Amino acid sequence: MPAGAHQPLTHGAQPPSVPGPPPPPPAPGWHAPAPQHAPAPPSRDTTGHVPLPPGGPVPLPQAPEGTGVTTLAVLLIGPAGAGKTTVARYWAQHRRVPTAHISLDDVREWVCAGFADPQSGWNDHSEAQYRLARRTCGFAARNFLANGISCILDDAVFPDRPVVGLGGWKRHVGPGLLPVVLLPGLDIVLERNAERSGNRRLSDEEVAGIHGRMAGWYGSGLPIIDNSQYDVPTTARLLDDVLARAIASPPSW
Numbered sequence: 001m002p003a004g005a006h007q008p009l010t011h012g013a014q015p016p017s018v019p020g021p022p023p024p025p026p027a028p029g030w031h032a033p034a035p036q037h038a039p040a041p042p043s044r045d046t047t048g049h050v051p052l053p054p055g056g057p058v059p060l061p062q063a064p065e066g067t068g069v070t071t072l073a074v075l076l077i078g079p080a081g082a083g084k085t086t087v088a089r090y091w092a093q094h095r096r097v098p099t100a101h102i103s104l105d106d107v108r109e110w111v112c113a114g115f116a117d118p119q120s121g122w123n124d125h126s127e128a129q130y131r132l133a134r135r136t137c138g139f140a141a142r143n144f145l146a147n148g149i150s151c152i153l154d155d156a157v158f159p160d161r162p163v164v165g166l167g168g169w170k171r172h173v174g175p176g177l178l179p180v181v182l183l184p185g186l187d188i189v190l191e192r193n194a195e196r197s198g199n200r201r202l203s204d205e206e207v208a209g210i211h212g213r214m215a216g217w218y219g220s221g222l223p224i225i226d227n228s229q230y231d232v233p234t235t236a237r238l239l240d241d242v243l244a245r246a247i248a249s250p251p252s253w
Contacts, residue, residue: 071097073141074152074243075169077217078182079210080202081193083227083235084154087182091236092152099150102140108133131168138172159216178246180239181217184228221251 074091078084085103092101108129109115116126137153144151157165157179169177186208193207202210217224223242227235 070150070247071145071148072099072150072152072243073145073173073177074150074239075157075166075173075177075179076152076154076182076239077157077179077214077222078154079156079189079214080207081189081191081196082182082184083192083232084156084182086232087227087235087239088152088154090232091239092150094233094236095150097150098148099152100140100144102137102151102153104130104133104137104153104155107136134168135172138169141173141177156210156214158210158213159220160213178243179222179251180242180246181214181222181224182227182235183211183214183217183224184226186211188228223251 074088076084076088085105088103089101092099110133111129116123116129120126134155137155141151141153153169153173155169157169159165166179169179189211190204190207193202193204196202223246225235225238225242227238230238
């Protein structure tokens with residue numbers, strides 16, 4: 001074959017590869033990503049860096065240095081308009097140790113579409129949502145306590161309704177839960193309820209009925225605070241006094 005002539009390709013042969021231009025250099029300040037490795041499986045016992053509670057019931061607290069620096073689980077009971085949510089929040093905000101406030105009404109209202117408003121009538125649907133909210137609050141309380149954070153829960157627990165009464169709170173939190181009843185006079189409750197808005201505001205007839213049923217806590221053995229003549233800071237101080245006595249001599253419930 002003459003010099004310079006091209007040799008014909010045979011069947012199945014590939015033409016010689018021609019090297020392409022080199023890849024451009026990386027932009028200034030850019031570094032190639034490090035090789036990716038499979039993430040470590042999450043631990044079954046942690047959420048982030050916070051350990052989950054062991055699942056056991058909360059025991060009775062010990063208060064060698066007073067209630068102000070003791071890890072506590074408190075249940076503040078009262079009718080609509082008693083001021084329990086306001087007092088609970090204030091008490092939680094002014095303690096010297098980390099303290100959380102858990103409001104059952106707030107947790108119930110996490111349900112948006114399909115919220116079963118008890119004002120429309122108490123039925124199986126509203127009771128199921130109440131039970132779910134109470135279990136959620138109980139788990140949150142145990143989780144806070146397992147991490148050294150006190151908590152105060154507030155709920156309108158009726159003494160004549162064992163289905164949604166104190167027994168459920170004891171099951172979900174434990175025997176160390178300290179219940180306290182906040183029960184001002186009816187005229188005060190009606191006045192405070194009138195200042196509420198939305199589905200938190202009830203009719204005067206409903207408020208009177210609830211208040212009358214709450215009177216059943218008298219004679220129950222639970223500590224009761226009548227805050228008719230007290231402002232929020234004074235009521236919070238009275239709550240500390242009541243809790244100190246409850247720790248020294250736990251109520252039977």
